[in-house]
Amino acid sequence: MSTSTCFSSLPPPSFTKTKPSPMCSMSKDPVREWILSEGKASNITKISSVGGGCINFANRYDTDVGSFFVKSNRSIGPSMFEAEALGLGAMYETGTIRVPKPYKVGPLPTGGSFIIMEFVEFGGSRGDQSVLGRKLAEMHKSGKSSKGYGFEVENTIGSTPQINTWSSDWVRFYGEHRLGYQLQLALDRYSDRTIFEKGQRLVKNMAPLFENVAIEPCLLHGDLWSGNVSSDKNGEPVILDPACYYGHNEAEFGMSWCAGFGGSFYNSYFEVIPKQPGFEKRRDLYMLYHYLNHYNLFGSGYRSSAMSIIGDYLAYLKA
Secondary structure, eight states: OOGGGSSTTSOOOBOOOOOOOHHHHHOSOHHHHHHTTTTOOSOEEEEEEOOOTTTOEEEEEEETTEEEEEEEESSSOTHHHHHHHHHHHHHHHTTSSBOOOEEEEEEOTTSSEEEEEEOOOBOSSOOOHHHHHHHHHHHHHHOBOSSOBBOSSOEEETTEEEOOOOBSOHHHHIIIIIIIHHHHHHHHHHOOHHHHHHHHHHHHHOGGGGTTOOOOOEEEOSOOSGGGEEEBTTSOEEEOSOOOEEEOGGGGGGGGGGTOOOHHHHHHHHHHSOOOTTHHHHHHHHHHHHHHHHHHHHOGGGHHHHHHHHHHHHHHHTO
């Protein structure tokens, strides 16, 4: 279903942080209640599971006004889905690349939470990489923040907390809230003092990598790997499951080792936002955040990649 025809009469997304009303608390099925009221449907014709990974349940609700996509979690409160909805909403509002439009977040009466969003009918491929590169760059160019680097709320990268406290200094933000946070997790989780100490040396000495670079706070998807990139039935690229924040546009490529971006992607991207001096020297620095996160989430299989990047930078910077 194309964006232009999907639920154009629906109200704006409703996902502000509010305490559930007594009526909401008493509702046996707040998802069904919303779809049959604010969602403008008069009949739900089918509910089918579409898989939700290892964290959430996911279902497609078919109705007489179209389909809705619903994710739910039986143990986590609405804050996780509120953050996702804010990210989806921010990307949607740029009017650049297609993302599922968020409609409603709320608590489940038995515990946990849900999010209702636009159902996107995916195509058979990930779409044209050159179109993806151009539209992603257009999103970065359009989505700006006057508050600096960070985001309105904390969110998650995978299941790891992602700290988004606002900062006016990108190098400090990335050093403290991205690399520094992951290094501390590795120390706490694995007592890995070696990676912690060497990583902190890198953080303290990485400023020269950003010399002569103009950095603006761009809206980032934040977790752009192959599993979060698809296309709709018309072949237009779609990105989903974000970990949004405002940051250096180059940080978006930190998951490129797991995204399969090709030359046509980068060529199209840099036609919209030109490549800056030292891009290649910073690329691994942005990959390091995600290697560290994979180490903290999945174990020692990712440690050597993270250590290799840290060691190479320490040698390059003579730190």
